[in-house]
Amino acid sequence: xxxxxxxxxxxxxxxxxxxxxxxxxxxxxxxxxxxxxxxxxxxxxxxxxxxxxxxxxxxxxxxxxxxxxxxxxxxxxxxxxxxxx
Amino acid sequence: xxxxxxxxxxxxxxxxxxxxxxxxxxxxxxxxxxxxxxxxxxxxxxxxxxxxxxxxxxxxxxxxxxxxxxxxxxxxxxxxxxxxxxxxxxxxxxxxxxxxxxxxxxxxxxxxxxxxxxxxxxxxxxxxxxxxxxxxxxxxxxxxxxxxxxxxxxxxxxxxxxxxxxxxxxxxxxxxxxxxxxxxxxxxxxxxxxxxxxxxxxxxxxxxxxxxxxxxxxxxxxxxxxxxxxxxxxxxxxxxxxxxxxxxxxxxxxxxxxxxxxxxxxxxx
Numbered sequence: 345x346x347x348x349x350x351x352x353x354x355x356x357x358x359x360x361x362x363x364x365x366x367x368x369x370x371x372x373x374x375x376x377x378x379x380x381x382x383x384x385x386x387x388x389x390x391x392x393x394x395x396x397x398x399x400x401x402x403x404x405x406x407x408x409x410x411x412x413x414x415x416x417x418x419x420x421x422x423x424x425x426x427x428x429x
Numbered sequence: 430x431x432x433x434x435x436x437x438x439x440x441x442x443x444x445x446x447x448x449x450x451x452x453x454x455x456x457x458x459x460x461x462x463x464x465x466x467x468x469x470x471x472x473x474x475x476x477x478x479x480x481x482x483x484x485x486x487x488x489x490x491x492x493x494x495x496x497x498x499x500x501x502x503x504x505x506x507x508x509x510x511x512x513x514x515x516x517x518x519x520x521x522x523x524x525x526x527x528x529x530x531x532x533x534x535x536x537x538x539x540x541x542x543x544x545x546x547x548x549x550x551x552x553x554x555x556x557x558x559x560x561x562x563x564x565x566x567x568x569x570x571x572x573x574x575x576x577x578x579x580x581x582x583x584x585x586x587x588x589x590x591x592x593x594x595x596x597x598x599x600x601x602x603x604x605x606x607x608x609x610x611x612x613x614x615x616x617x618x619x620x621x622x623x624x625x626x627x628x629x630x631x632x633x634x635x636x637x638x639x640x641x642x643x644x645x646x647x648x649x650x651x652x653x654x655x656x657x658x659x660x661x662x663x664x665x666x667x668x669x670x671x672x673x674x675x676x677x678x679x680x681x682x683x684x685x686x687x688x689x690x691x692x693x694x695x696x697x698x
Contacts (some may be wrong), residue, residue, distance in 0.1 A: 368514065375482040379537065382474035386538075397474060404478075405449050408485075412445030 349381030349396025353403050360407035368377075368411045374404030432567045447563030448518075452481060455549070463548040468540065470681045476534030476545060480527045487526025488518035495519065495658050496540045517569065520557065521638075528627075533569030547623035551631050552612035554607035561604040572597030573646040606637045625677055630669030635663040 352373050360370035377400030385393035434441050456477055460470045493502065497513060500661075505513050531549075536544045564570040568583040573596065580595030610633045614626055642660045653661065 352587075366511075371485065372482065375478045378478040379475050382471040382478070385539075386469055386471040386475075408449055409441060409445035410439075412442050412448065 345380045345383035346390055346393035346396050349377045349384060349400060351391060352377030352380065353399030356400060356403035356407060360403050360410055363407070363410075367400055367407050370407030371404055371411060374400045374407055378404065443566035444563040444569070447566065448560045451556035451559030451563075454559060455552040458552045458555070459549045463545065466544050466545055466548065468548075472540040472545065473549075475538040476531050476540065476549075479532035479534035480538060483530030483533070484523040484527030485518065487529075488520065488523030489514065491519040491522025491658075492517040502615060518629045519659070521659055521666075524553075525662075527593070543624065546627050547618060550626040551611055551618055552608040553630065554614070554634065558604040558607040558611070561600045561607070565598075565600040569647070570600055571646050572599035572644050595645055597644050599641060599646075602644070603641055606641070607634075610637070611673075625674055628670040628673035628677070631666045632674065635667040635670065639663040639667075 356370045356374035356377055358370075359373060360367050363370055378397055379398035381393050381400055384390070385397065432443055434443065434446075456473065459477070460473045463473055464470055493513060496517065502513065505511070531545075532542070535545065535695065561570075565581070571583065572581070574594055575597040576595045579598050581598045582592060582595055584592045613633065614630060617629060618626060639660050642657050642663075645657070652658075
């Protein structure tokens with residue numbers, strides 16, 4: 345589970361940085377990585393589990409920030425749409 | 430106001446940065462108190478991750494539901510354009526989704542829900558207050574038109590608001606109210622009222638949100654029978670919280686006055 349958490353954290357980071365409007369998938373992958381890492385650390389504390397949690401948290405945070413930055417562009421479109429309707 | 434910063438050529442939305450900061454602050458304080466209760470911090474990561482994940486999904490779905498017409502959503506899906514996903518979040522959708530997600534997280538983490546709720550609930554309004562600064566920066570969730578003291582002028586906003594028109598500072602006002610709610614919940618926790626923290630928070634926030642909605646100017650959020658979607662949700666959450674507190678008070682009094690016979694009506698400790 346610790347190794348899986350680390351791998352998911354790395355994948356989530358890649359998706360967060362390069363995913364564009366699909367970087368919300370990085371949030372979901374990162375969350376799974378956090379859960380797996382925390383479960384691994386709770387059952388068998390190890391450095392790999394801690395690293396997996398940290399990597400997944402960083403990836404999830406970046407994905408969230410970048411996703412909402414993309415969303416900001418869409419929000420302007422939404423506002424214009426609302427004024428047309 | 431100040432919706433973006435540029436870092437190494439990458440546009441970073443202040444809304445997302447402050448939302449993440451709010452989550453980190455609430456999470457850090459929750460872990461600190463939860464460890465004082467002798468519980469493992471890993472539970473906070475598990476419950477927090479699942480709760481926040483479902484909160485974001487539900488908050489976004491509610492935002493899409495109240496903002497876009499169904500025909501627009503269908504046309505975007507047919508065109509393969511999913512950019513409307515993640516266009517915004519409604520706090521209530523996030524709160525309800527977060528509570529559902531947290532209860533799922535309790536099962537995954539196999540932790541005591543009562544202790545977790547006691548640790549986490551007072552810091553939810555604190556995180557929310559930080560997130561509202563993000564709304565102020567982005568120019569979303571803006572107030573009604575207003576030219577009095579402390580009026581906000583959105584010279585750089587993501588939304589269709591006039592830069593020459595002043596708006597009521599509803600976001601910082603809601604942030605300040607949330608900080609007061611946080612302080613009240615911390616006092617209640619210190620007085621040993623941990624069991625009623627969640628329903629008390631639902632009652633306090635729903636009343637404040639119902640009243641603040643009258644000061645909001647972003648009417649495209651959805652108005653139904655003269656009342657906004659958030660006001661309808663506020664009414665439902667207040668009723669839920671009030672009934673919860675009343676039931677707990679009545680049942681606890683019944684436990685104390687019962688001297689003989691089965692204690693089946695009493696809440697488990």
